[in-house]
Amino acid sequence: MSLAQVVERKVERIAATGNHAAAYATREVDIDVAAIYPITPQVQIAEKIAEMVANGELDAEIIPVESEHSAMSAVVAASAVGARAFTATSSQGLELMHEILYIASSLRQPVVMALATRALSAPINIWNDYGDVISMRDTGWIILFSETVQEVYDNIIQAYRIAEHPDVLLPVAVTLDGYILSHTIEPLELVTREEALKFAFKRPRGYRPVLDPDDPITIGPLAAPNWYYEIKRQQIEAIRNAGRVVREVGREYGKIFGRTYDLLEPYMIDDAKIVIISLGATASLVKAAVNRLRKQGEKVGMVKIRLYRPFPAEDLIKVIEDVDAVGVLDRAVVYGSPTEGPLFNDIAVTLATRGIHKLLVSFVHGLGGRDIFVNDVIAMYKKIKRFAEEGRSPEKTVFFGVKGEEV
Amino acid sequence: MGVNKPIKVLWDIPREERFAPGHSMCQGCGAAITMRHLAKIMDKNTIIAMGTGCVEVTTTLFPRTSWRNPWIHLAFENTAAVASGVEAALKALSRKKIIDDSRRIKVVAIAGDGGTFDIGLQSLSGMLERRHNVMYVVYDNEAYMNTGIQRSSATPYGAWTTTTPIGTKLRGKPQPKKDIITIALAHGIPYIATANIAYPVDMVEKFRKAYEVDGPSLVHVYSPCTPGWRIRNEHTIEVARLAVQTGVWVQLEIIEGEPRVTIKVPRRKHVRHYLRIQGRFRHLTDSDIETIQKMVDEYVEKINKWVGEEAIGPVVE
Ligand SMILES: Cc1ncc(C[n+]2csc(CCOP(=O)(O)OP(=O)(O)O)c2C)c(N)n1
Numbered sequence: 001m002s003l004a005q006v007v008e009r010k011v012e013r014i015a016a017t018g019n020h021a022a023a024y025a026t027r028e029v030d031i032d033v034a035a036i037y038p039i040t041p042q043v044q045i046a047e048k049i050a051e052m053v054a055n056g057e058l059d060a061e062i063i064p065v066e067s068e069h070s071a072m073s074a075v076v077a078a079s080a081v082g083a084r085a086f087t088a089t090s091s092q093g094l095e096l097m098h099e100i101l102y103i104a105s106s107l108r109q110p111v112v113m114a115l116a117t118r119a120l121s122a123p124i125n126i127w128n129d130y131g132d133v134i135s136m137r138d139t140g141w142i143i144l145f146s147e148t149v150q151e152v153y154d155n156i157i158q159a160y161r162i163a164e165h166p167d168v169l170l171p172v173a174v175t176l177d178g179y180i181l182s183h184t185i186e187p188l189e190l191v192t193r194e195e196a197l198k199f200a201f202k203r204p205r206g207y208r209p210v211l212d213p214d215d216p217i218t219i220g221p222l223a224a225p226n227w228y229y230e231i232k233r234q235q236i237e238a239i240r241n242a243g244r245v246v247r248e249v250g251r252e253y254g255k256i257f258g259r260t261y262d263l264l265e266p267y268m269i270d271d272a273k274i275v276i277i278s279l280g281a282t283a284s285l286v287k288a289a290v291n292r293l294r295k296q297g298e299k300v301g302m303v304k305i306r307l308y309r310p311f312p313a314e315d316l317i318k319v320i321e322d323v324d325a326v327g328v329l330d331r332a333v334v335y336g337s338p339t340e341g342p343l344f345n346d347i348a349v350t351l352a353t354r355g356i357h358k359l360l361v362s363f364v365h366g367l368g369g370r371d372i373f374v375n376d377v378i379a380m381y382k383k384i385k386r387f388a389e390e391g392r393s394p395e396k397t398v399f400f401g402v403k404g405e406e407v
Numbered sequence: 408m409g410v411n412k413p414i415k416v417l418w419d420i421p422r423e424e425r426f427a428p429g430h431s432m433c434q435g436c437g438a439a440i441t442m443r444h445l446a447k448i449m450d451k452n453t454i455i456a457m458g459t460g461c462v463e464v465t466t467t468l469f470p471r472t473s474w475r476n477p478w479i480h481l482a483f484e485n486t487a488a489v490a491s492g493v494e495a496a497l498k499a500l501s502r503k504k505i506i507d508d509s510r511r512i513k514v515v516a517i518a519g520d521g522g523t524f525d526i527g528l529q530s531l532s533g534m535l536e537r538r539h540n541v542m543y544v545v546y547d548n549e550a551y552m553n554t555g556i557q558r559s560s561a562t563p564y565g566a567w568t569t570t571t572p573i574g575t576k577l578r579g580k581p582q583p584k585k586d587i588i589t590i591a592l593a594h595g596i597p598y599i600a601t602a603n604i605a606y607p608v609d610m611v612e613k614f615r616k617a618y619e620v621d622g623p624s625l626v627h628v629y630s631p632c633t634p635g636w637r638i639r640n641e642h643t644i645e646v647a648r649l650a651v652q653t654g655v656w657v658q659l660e661i662i663e664g665e666p667r668v669t670i671k672v673p674r675r676k677h678v679r680h681y682l683r684i685q686g687r688f689r690h691l692t693d694s695d696i697e698t699i700q701k702m703v704d705e706y707v708e709k710i711n712k713w714v715g716e717e718a719i720g721p722v723v724e
């Protein structure tokens with residue numbers, strides 16, 4: 001499709017919060033079943049879906065479940081019947097689902113979930129960090145991070161196309177930073193239902209095994225040591241290969257709707273000596289910091305990781321090959337790890353297993369919604385630069401912005 | 408769909424077996440008998456959701472299965488939520504004509520007492536309250552059998568289990584059995600019944616009605632467990648029958664809140680006959696047995712008052 005054709009599309013632009021954008025995306029892809037349960041800061045997704053169903057804008061069965069454990073159970077089951085299923089949650093709700101998250105991916109059900117990220121208790125805290133999404137890192141889900149309200153919307157539409165792809169058949173989680181995206185109104189370009197359904201088309205029932213009286217199958221049996229391992233191996237292969245599909249889907253989305261998505265997004269990387277890597281809405285701040293530093297003549301760039309699982313290791317290597325130093329911003333911790341930044345750990349392993357040596361700095365910031373500003377990112381950059389000048393990577397994670405701790 | 412004429416005599420029970428042999432349930436397993444008869448009232452248009460437990464692990468050892476119907480298991484505590492999801496999906500897909508909307512597909516949820524009375528109670532309550540069109544069957548073997556005979560809230564007073572051992576200070580389960588029927592009743596659902604494998608005609612007829620109901624229904628089935636109750640394999644039916652004959656278990660049917668006893672017992676046997684053939688009650692003294700007899704008497708009185716007649720008579724030796 002040519003650019004002219006892209007421009008010719010009549011697009012409706014509205015202003016929406018991330019939560020509403022997520023709900024609108026489910027309308028565009030014509031979900032069949034939604035399990036809803038309130039938790040801050042995701043709750044307006046549930047409310048909006050209920051409202052759209054009540055108004056006849058969306059033809060879906062809503063299951064107003066009594067807990068998130070049941071929400072996840074119900075959407076996995078609905079998906080097993082062949083329905084397009086959706087749920088949304090945050091923080092404690094995700095933790096309550098945890099047991100079933102593994103079952104969703106192991107049973108290869110293409111469920112899509114929106115996750116308005118929020119810190120985990122205790123102390124109870126309703127503000128943004130990535131403690132919740134990081135806790136589902138190893139559950140076998142594909143995880144897409146969003147940077148803007150538009151990305152939340154686009155990611156959810158793409159998520160169904162990815163999840164239901166015959167080579168994938170895995171659940172997909174799409175994040176939106178709690179409050180920062182969930183409650184912030186931004187411009188949103190809508191895709192019509194016809195366009196969305198042409199893109200994320202509903203495949204004929206039966207293209208994947210489902211609960212069908214005409215072709216009965218047993219889903220979720222007991223597997224003894226003689227089979228369990230092979231079943232897991234297939235699942236590992238499925239998520240490994242999902243990156244290819246995520247890329248294809250993101251490209252096709254760009255061709256049709258003018259917004260192309262890849263597994264990660266490099267910025268000002270070509271001549272950069274230092275690169276800062278981050279996830280989600282934090283990337284917007286990093287971008288602003290890079291712009292400011294570039295004006296001061298600093299050779300700095302950034303990479304935003306969009307596809308967090310499966311981790312785009314090859315893509316990352318390609319873009320950071322030539323830099324000297326890498327700083328990684330984590331808004332979550334992995335307690336007791338050699339370094340406590342989860343994204344940092346992935347990047348360190350990616351480099352180490354390929355025999356690539358770079359100066360690495362792990363930063364944790366913004367836990368429990370502690371704000372960070374462009375100046376903070378600049379301070380972190382300066383810190384990386386200092387380490388680079390000294391020629392050594394710090395062995396420990398730097399906890400940025402803790403009261404009483406100097407960085 | 409299903410069986411559309413009432414089951415009045417043994418010959419009315421369908422001969423078709425939708426529950427295949429070759430599973431690994433113990434000899435004399437009451438739950439196996441429950442499953443076989445339950446499957447008989449289904450037709451191909453039934454989707455089964457099952458919770459983790461004895462039946463699940465013994466009937467689906469990959470790559471084999473005993474289930475001739477579409478069947479799904481996710482975990483232990485969420486059978487009702489899984490059934491809710493299946494039912495909602497069927498509704499949506501029928502409405503959108505992805506599934507032939509003239510076809511009535513019924514969802515049957517099956518779980519043990521642990522998966523229902525204890526860990527699955529919340530999800531059951533949610534499903535009943537939301538009025539999903541699901542038939543829920545709890546096969547009650549009065550303990551967590553799959554993990555090796557641990558007490559549940561369905562374990563009766565005084566019973567030995569591995570977590571209610573017979574010691575010098577504590578002797579068996581100190582609390583009585585939870586009343587799941589009253590809990591179900593509180594949800595105002597259209598059909599609730601208790602059933603017992605020693606009364607197959609009554610049991611299958613209740614399955615049939617629960618299946619036919621449009622809306623949530625619950626059937627609570629007494630299902631002896633040979634190793635768990637320490638009974639002889641050939642005593643399964645005997646124990647099940649004695650449960651009814653002594654009034655320990657009453658065969659109830661509650662339609663739209665109206666209760667009746669379907670198997671009346673004009674003259675009850677003393678509870679001793681029931682307790683003495685089960686190893687799990689071996690430690691009970693005569694006075695313990697009298698305590699249990701009093702508990703049964705009170706239960707029977709309560710039931711008779713509720714149904715408005717003397718459906719269960721006095722103990723006559
Ligand atoms: C969340 C969770 N906790 C505990 C278990 C272990 N578990 C598996 S089956 C079972 C007992 C099931 O008891 P019941 O529902 O009465 O069924 P039965 O085995 O007696 O047929 C237990 C405790 C589990 N699988 N999941």
Ligand code: SF4
Nearest residue numbers: 432433436461632633
């Ligand atoms: S342990 Fe009990 S319930 Fe389980 S299969 Fe054996 S007899 Fe049946």
Ligand SMILES: [Mg+2]
Nearest residue numbers: 519520550552
């Ligand atoms: Mg049990």
